[in-house]
Amino acid sequence: MIKKKPLSLAAAVILTLSAHAQVIAQQRTFDVPKQPAVSAIPELARQADIQIVAPAGSLEGIYTPAVVGELDLREALRQLLQGTGLEIASIDDRVILLRRQEKAAADIDADNASLETVLVTAQGPIERKRNSAVVLDSSEFDDVETLASDHSIAAMAMMLPGVSADEDGDQPKYITIRGLQADLNHTTIDGISIASVGNNGSGERRINLQLVPSQISWRTDISKAFSAEQDAGAIGGVLDVVTRSAFDRNSTYFLVDGYGIYSTYSDAGAKNVLDDANDHWGQGMKAIFSTQFGPDNQFGVLMSGSYQSRSRNASKLVQDRKGYFSDDGAVVGEPNAEAGWNGIVSPMNFGYGSFPNTIENQGTSVKLEWQPVDSNFQGSLLYFSYSRKDDWNEISNDIYIPENPTGIIEQDENGGRLLVRIVDSIWANNTWTRNNEGYLGNLQWQGENSVLSLKAGHTYDNYRNVENMFQSRASGLERQRIYVDYVNSELPQITGFVDPSAPASLTYRLQGGQHTQPFARETVDDVRLDYSWNAGPEARGLGIVTGLEWRRLVLSKDVERTVYATGTVVNPWMIDPGAPSLEGQHYWVPWLDGRAFIDEAVDSLPVNATSSRSQSIAQDFKYAENLSVGYVSAHYATDRTLYLLGLRYDRIDFDAWAPVTRNGVIASGLDIFDGGYDHLLPSFNVRHRLTDDINLRFSYSHTLGRPRPADIAAAQSINCTDSDEGENETCSITRGNPDLKPQRSRNVDLSVEKYFNANRGAVSLGYFHKTIKDNIFTLTGSDVIDGVDYTIRQPTNLDEMTVQGVEFSIMNRGMRLLGQRFDASLNASWFDGETTYVTDAGSRSIDRLLYQPEWVANASVTYRMPWIHGAARVAVNARGPYMNSTGGLKAWEDAGRNQLTTTNFSLWHSLGEHLTIKYEATNLFDEQPDYGKGEDLQILRQMDDYGRSFYLHVIWNL
Numbered sequence: 011m012i013k014k015k016p017l018s019l020a021a022a023v024i025l026t027l028s029a030h031a032q033v034i035a036q037q038r039t040f041d042v043p044k045q046p047a048v049s050a051i052p053e054l055a056r057q058a059d060i061q062i063v064a065p066a067g068s069l070e071g072i073y074t075p076a077v078v079g080e081l082d083l084r085e086a087l088r089q090l091l092q093g094t095g096l097e098i099a100s101i102d103d104r105v106i107l108l109r110r111q112e113k114a115a116a117d118i119d120a121d122n123a124s125l126e127t128v129l130v131t132a133q134g135p136i137e138r139k140r141n142s143a144v145v146l147d148s149s150e151f152d153d154v155e156t157l158a159s160d161h162s163i164a165a166m167a168m169m170l171p172g173v174s175a176d177e178d179g180d181q182p183k184y185i186t187i188r189g190l191q192a193d194l195n196h197t198t199i200d201g202i203s204i205a206s207v208g209n210n211g212s213g214e215r216r217i218n219l220q221l222v223p224s225q226i227s228w229r230t231d232i233s234k235a236f237s238a239e240q241d242a243g244a245i246g247g248v249l250d251v252v253t254r255s256a257f258d259r260n261s262t263y264f265l266v267d268g269y270g271i272y273s274t275y276s277d278a279g280a281k282n283v284l285d286d287a288n289d290h291w292g293q294g295m296k297a298i299f300s301t302q303f304g305p306d307n308q309f310g311v312l313m314s315g316s317y318q319s320r321s322r323n324a325s326k327l328v329q330d331r332k333g334y335f336s337d338d339g340a341v342v343g344e345p346n347a348e349a350g351w352n353g354i355v356s357p358m359n360f361g362y363g364s365f366p367n368t369i370e371n372q373g374t375s376v377k378l379e380w381q382p383v384d385s386n387f388q389g390s391l392l393y394f395s396y397s398r399k400d401d402w403n404e405i406s407n408d409i410y411i412p413e414n415p416t417g418i419i420e421q422d423e424n425g426g427r428l429l430v431r432i433v434d435s436i437w438a439n440n441t442w443t444r445n446n447e448g449y450l451g452n453l454q455w456q457g458e459n460s461v462l463s464l465k466a467g468h469t470y471d472n473y474r475n476v477e478n479m480f481q482s483r484a485s486g487l488e489r490q491r492i493y494v495d496y497v498n499s500e501l502p503q504i505t506g507f508v509d510p511s512a513p514a515s516l517t518y519r520l521q522g523g524q525h526t527q528p529f530a531r532e533t534v535d536d537v538r539l540d541y542s543w544n545a546g547p548e549a550r551g552l553g554i555v556t557g558l559e560w561r562r563l564v565l566s567k568d569v570e571r572t573v574y575a576t577g578t579v580v581n582p583w584m585i586d587p588g589a590p591s592l593e594g595q596h597y598w599v600p601w602l603d604g605r606a607f608i609d610e611a612v613d614s615l616p617v618n619a620t621s622s623r624s625q626s627i628a629q630d631f632k633y634a635e636n637l638s639v640g641y642v643s644a645h646y647a648t649d650r651t652l653y654l655l656g657l658r659y660d661r662i663d664f665d666a667w668a669p670v671t672r673n674g675v676i677a678s679g680l681d682i683f684d685g686g687y688d689h690l691l692p693s694f695n696v697r698h699r700l701t702d703d704i705n706l707r708f709s710y711s712h713t714l715g716r717p718r719p720a721d722i723a724a725a726q727s728i729n730c731t732d733s734d735e736g737e738n739e740t741c742s743i744t745r746g747n748p749d750l751k752p753q754r755s756r757n758v759d760l761s762v763e764k765y766f767n768a769n770r771g772a773v774s775l776g777y778f779h780k781t782i783k784d785n786i787f788t789l790t791g792s793d794v795i796d797g798v799d800y801t802i803r804q805p806t807n808l809d810e811m812t813v814q815g816v817e818f819s820i821m822n823r824g825m826r827l828l829g830q831r832f833d834a835s836l837n838a839s840w841f842d843g844e845t846t847y848v849t850d851a852g853s854r855s856i857d858r859l860l861y862q863p864e865w866v867a868n869a870s871v872t873y874r875m876p877w878i879h880g881a882a883r884v885a886v887n888a889r890g891p892y893m894n895s896t897g898g899l900k901a902w903e904d905a906g907r908n909q910l911t912t913t914n915f916s917l918w919h920s921l922g923e924h925l926t927i928k929y930e931a932t933n934l935f936d937e938q939p940d941y942g943k944g945e946d947l948q949i950l951r952q953m954d955d956y957g958r959s960f961y962l963h964v965i966w967n968l
Contacts, residue, residue: 141547149229170232172189179367189862195247198248199448205532211567221471223373230252243752256377257310269964273323297315322367332949354421368401371399513598538559538639559637560638692712714752715755741798746804756780756781757778788806844856905951
């Protein structure tokens with residue numbers, strides 16, 4: 011019978027670190043706050059680099075006093091154990107054994123005799139990586155030490171090797187793993203798949219990790235090599251959020267963190283922005299509570315809550331249209347000297363935008379747990395609900411130049427004079443609301459050598475938006491001979507209109523206007539049953555892990571849009587914004603006063619009923635998918651080597667509903683179709699301990715990149731033209747493709763890991779290679795339907811792509827330098843991709859994948875300062891450029907994000923037993939994102955500015 015184990019279901023606590031007799035008398039700097047013995051003893055062991063063993067039953071309800079200062083180990087232990095009823099039973103070269111003071115010496119042998127079956131190792135990220143059967147990296151959440159800027163899972167994961175982000179302004183939103191975009195990764199919470207509508211309900215498989223706050227987690231694991239025991243719908247990796255437990259601590263825990271935020275960027279004081287959007291200040295709070303209760307403390311409850319409100323204002327300089335000409339003014343079309351290009355990149359538009367934004371995040375979680383005494387069973391039920399609201403305004407203008415030689419009046423490498431064709435102004439307001447909610451349950455039975463677990467989850471993600479967008483335009487200006495002068499700088503910018511009064515004298519008409527309310531919802535129901543026999547970390551010989559899983563995903567989207575007729579003169583609502591378009595410049599163009607326009611003019615605008623109906627219904631769809639899985643994984647372990655040979659059967663059946671448009675008219679009803687696919691996916695993993703502190707790894711596996719629901723359930727548009735005889739002459743269809751196959755990847759991994767500093771340090775070097783077949787491109791083909799020839803444009807499986815890379819990481823906790831204690835980590839990854847991009851006009855080989863950075867690097871250093879009961883940390887995250895869209899066959903039209911490095915700093919210190927003050931600076935050196943164009947993204951096309959943020963925390967814990 012398994013007895014209750016208060017910490018990680020074990021009856022004892024052990025922290026395994028280096029133990030040498032000479033350390034007993036060595037003076038060390040200790041900083042162990044007053045806390046429960048179950049956490050204080052491991053902390054002292056970490057700081058002393060020794061091993062301490064104590065039966066956990068002797069630690070229940072015991073608090074230890076603080077131990078601070080330069081002390082030898084005996085004195086530190088004496089202070090730690092004072093008044094606790096504990097004493098040192100023995101000290102030898104390897105182990106310090108503790109016992110209750112009333113214990114007789116004879117009892118020590120009895121304790122030791124039982125250690126083999128009751129001791130567990132308190133594993134941190136390094137030990138977890140060392141013992142994992144596959145390539146694994148972990149990050150742990152700490153209520154005090156984790157940066158506020160890392161309060162989403164995406165931000166925490168970015169510090170791991172091979173992980174980068176697709177950013178949403180100044181925050182990560184989706185993650186890429188090993189250069190593979192977010193749609194090709196899989197995310198779970200406690201092993202259960204969760205719902206996400208993707209990018210605002212547009213039908214992707216990516217998970218918006220902004221909606222998974224890190225305080226719900228104990229740790230985040232990323233598996234980069236695959237066994238049959240993991241979800242097969244991932245090519246880059248599987249991210250699993252392992253949630254906290256009330257049994258992580260042996261006593262009641264309560265923490266409240268209230269903080270203020272100061273953001274440095276505010277727009278130029280212009281009119282026409284959101285109320286309070288120029289406010290630099292924000293605030294937030296989080297709270298964590300956990301306790302155990304019941305006659306034998308067999309029940310646990312853990313609750314968390316969080317709230318944050320802040321302004322995130324930004325400015326954007328945009329210049330995504332470029333011209334290339336010869337010395338005599340002829341259009342060249344591409345930046346190619348051999349084609350006659352004169353070497354000057356000519357700006358064909360100048361855009362500036364102010365983007366005031368207020369963001370509000372809030373949420374809660376409750377976890378109920380059951381760990382009965384003298385029982386093989388345990389269970390838990392987790393409820394979580396998190397929401398995010400973005401109130402976002404765009405006030406922007408664009409000045410367009412004729413994209414031909416007539417637009418170039420004067421030009422050299424320093425700048426020139428250009429003819430203006432169009433002046434646009436856009437006012438838009440979006441209120442995006444996301445809500446992610448779910449219930450996750452877990453029931454587990456643990457025998458002497460086997461584990462049976464049943465997990466189930468119901469999660470859903472809702473997306474809503476209310477958008478008002480109006481665009482004014484003054485066009486045909488080349489006939490009025492209106493000119494601007496510009497200067498070449500990092501991004502060419504206008505210095506002024508030749509006639510400064512020209513912008514105010516133009517006639518502006520409504521070019522576009524709409525009111526849109528999209529709603530999307532995804533639900534995921536997931537049930538899995540897993541059984542393992544003789545497959546634990548200490549098992550030897552043959553073991554088996556097997557399981558079944560059923561999962562249902564339902565995604566739907568409904569859009570209501572009102573489209574206003576164009577042409578209305580809007581000059582009465584064009585205003586002086588009260589600021590130049592860019593600081594230091596002395597020109598301005600009128601901005602549309604969107605709020606006044608809505609209040610005074612929108613009700614009288616004519617509505618384009620046909621466009622309103624077609625644009626509403628054409629974006630609606632529904633997709634339902636059932637996943638059925640069975641797997642078996644054979645483990646065979648010797649003292650040095652672990653082999654995993656697995657096979658996973660993966661089957662998808664789906665139904666889809668999509669609207670149909672015939673010659674611009676929405677047909678009644680929806681087009682309904684179904685489909686599916688199945689695969690047998692083998693895997694083989696080997697972990698060999700070359701020595702006690704060196705691991706060698708090899709992995710080979712097959713995994714899948716499932717088609718996006720939007721590629722299957724896209725709206726169908728049919729257009730036909732009739733001949734004079736009344737017969738169909740030509741017909742075309744644009745649609746989704748229910749016959750799409752998933753992308754199939756063959757994955758190979760090789761790595762070596764060296765552990766040192768008693769498993770508090772590790773260095774690893776790994777190589778991976780992935781060959782991914784059946785890539786998905788949207789192409790035009792032909793078919794005969796009911797005797798009529800059709801051209802059909804739809805997503806299609808074609809060709810293959812490859813990505814390979816090298817990952818290096820080193821970390822060391824508790825290292826000594828000049829008598830001080832530091833934690834440090836550094837990792838760097840290099841990626842090399844190759845894909846063939848296929849279009850209707852041909853194909854082109856590209857030396858990278860979409861969203862694949864050329865390299866990623868992260869580093870952090872924590873300086874422990876026991877004299878202030880605190881520490882300071884610097885964390886640096888850097889990535890190389892990556893491409894997020896291709897120019898088809900025109901390499902010079904490729905676009906993406908350029909290199910970005912951000913540095914965050916934090917300092918915290920305690921004021922007494924319960925109070926901690928923490929200071930943070932995010933993006934310390936004010937590095938801002940910019941965007942490039944061209945085969946190597948070498949031509950700058952956009953610059954953003956979000957400023958920096960500073961946080962002040964007041965943290966109280968019991």
